[in-house]
Amino acid sequence: MRRITVLRLFHRVGRDDRVTVHVALTARAFGASGVMISGDRDDGLIGSIRRVTEQWGGPFEVDFVEDWEGYIRDRKAAGDVLVHLTMYGVSLLDVLGELRNQLDQRDMVVVVGASKVPRVVYELADYNVAIGNQPHSEVAALAVFLDRLLEGRVFKVEFEGAMLKVIPDPRGKRVLRLRGGNLKSEAWDGDGRGRGLVV
């Protein structure tokens, strides 16, 4: 299977900070190889996503792209398949088999925008795909798209070089701290305090 890159369009510093972080972390956790962010340049945001990858493992690529249209055209010219997630598109259920076949042969770019995605994106996309036709969230759309396309990889994904690893627990937080792949310590945090962990 080939690689999936998520392209986040039109990020605005301030207004979109948290949603763009959610898009990036969802891309990583659900099986994409990386996220490219366009719109306002936001090195702090990119740094905070990289810190998650340092703590929780990789590989996961994150970068800023200045010219998103050039990026899309280059990737298409290289033979990649372009999927645009939009509430106006055709149902994922109608194209899921086709998308899985495409992904066996070609890398995929998945575009998620804020509002006001320009016409050219709809035209350049090989597939304009909807996760239902109601307004909701690009984070929700990306999660369900990747969950269904990759058949639940989020439930079994493993990352390399992780310093932190969760052991599922019915009543609290059980976290392993690792160094070079070896156990450094184990903590059970029954008081539920976040200790600075994301989400």
Place this chain on the structure above:
Amino acid sequence: MRRITVLRLFHRVGRDDRVTVHVALTARAFGASGVMISGDRDDGLIGSIRRVTEQWGGPFEVDFVEDWEGYIRDRKAAGDVLVHLTMYGVSLLDVLGELRNQLDQRDMVVVVGASKVPRVVYELADYNVAIGNQPHSEVAALAVFLDRLLEGRVFKVEFEGAMLKVIPDPRGKRVLRLRGGNLKSEAWDGDGRGRGLVV
């Protein structure tokens, strides 16, 4: 099948505005009956979620809850099942069948927090459930939880009293404007401009 209510904990005005809107719209689009928001009182936020329901149809309940712990205890006392979505919990795959059985008999409250969810939530929850054990997003977690629990209701959900309805389109935006259930006009917006629609 019984009703699902999403409880959003610890909303902070400003910082969480957009993520909380995404939580609410995801709850609606993926088949929950309503969302209760606790934390900062934010009437503007609640108004904007209600406007989406007026335009795109209902029923969908949205309200502020002052005392979230009292709300949880009341709902549990009334016999509802409490599910807390957390990256530290047990895998959804391990409890999905059980949760479907529960939902046949009892209403369900699904709790999604910001960071720093206190211990009492882990203790009160009948199920602490993870959509994978990596950090990502409460919006992603809620979407996949509801998609899998309700077996893709997002792809077939219909709302009453909608003024707007999308007709899936491979290349643009096709939107019906309705009045009292009757077609008022149909528009195809090939230029991809958002015209103020959410998402």
